[in-house]
Amino acid sequence: MSDAVTTVGTLYMLNTCPFTWKVRALLDHLNLPHERVQVNPMKIKKSVSFAGDWGKTPVWKMHDGEVVVDSTPIMKRIDEVYNDGKLSNSADLARRDEWIEWADLHMKNATIPILYGNIRSALNTTRSVSRHEKFGLLTGRLYAWAGFPIMWGIIARKRTKNTGMNPKQLWHHLLDQWTVEIGENSFFGGDKPDLVDLIVYGYMQSVEMHPKAFSQVEEHEAGMAWFQRMKVAAA
Numbered sequence: 001m002s003d004a005v006t007t008v009g010t011l012y013m014l015n016t017c018p019f020t021w022k023v024r025a026l027l028d029h030l031n032l033p034h035e036r037v038q039v040n041p042m043k044i045k046k047s048v049s050f051a052g053d054w055g056k057t058p059v060w061k062m063h064d065g066e067v068v069v070d071s072t073p074i075m076k077r078i079d080e081v082y083n084d085g086k087l088s089n090s091a092d093l094a095r096r097d098e099w100i101e102w103a104d105l106h107m108k109n110a111t112i113p114i115l116y117g118n119i120r121s122a123l124n125t126t127r128s129v130s131r132h133e134k135f136g137l138l139t140g141r142l143y144a145w146a147g148f149p150i151m152w153g154i155i156a157r158k159r160t161k162n163t164g165m166n167p168k169q170l171w172h173h174l175l176d177q178w179t180v181e182i183g184e185n186s187f188f189g190g191d192k193p194d195l196v197d198l199i200v201y202g203y204m205q206s207v208e209m210h211p212k213a214f215s216q217v218e219e220h221e222a223g224m225a226w227f228q229r230m231k232v233a234a235a
Helices: 018-030 041-047 071-083 093-116 119-132 137-160 167-182 195-208 211-217 221-233
Strands: 009-013 035-038 059-062 067-069
Touching (some): 059 071, 093 167, 093 195, 093 211
Parallel strands (some): 009 035
16 A cells, blocks of 8 residues: 555554544445554654644545544545545434444543453553554553553543443443444444444444453443444445
8 A cells, every 4th residue: 555646545543543443444444545654652743743733643644635633524534535425424314423422422431441441451451552553662661561550540430430330331331222223223324334333343443452351342242243244344
């Protein structure tokens, strides 16, 4: 994918970023040739300075130079330009928007706790992140051992504080809601995945790359049945 003439754009990303996984799910589903630039987590703002004050991942740069930030707007723009908006189209736009908002609020807030919800899982996850991201050798080791208390003690606890549920219970609760909404259909979009399916799928993929954390999600039978259908349909 190094030939800029044959690519539709460039995704500036962190390999373990849940929001990046959302965009990756869409790009892979549409089989769009693109470049991926994995940035150093300690130098994100510098790496995406062309995106103004955004300073986060993902950032999408179109082949014509247009820059789009924030994962859901990126997905909508890619779908609009390269897929005639087919994944975003819906007979019930209010339902679509409601569940996009649901995913981008509740799934997002559940991702950090399942990865960093206790001391052991936080240490496992920070070690995994240090392997998957482009840290320098020393910085990666420092993150693996110094980062987990922050993720566990501050961020993960804050995101579950008002739910009354532990991270596993929260994920199972959300998957209950998700699969009930899908009902007898294979996907939220009906017989085929739509944009909402790909958003939820991306969040789950970001957890899947950390097997010990994902093992807690895998115990939800209906949710995993949908996830496996997505693996086939989104490939």
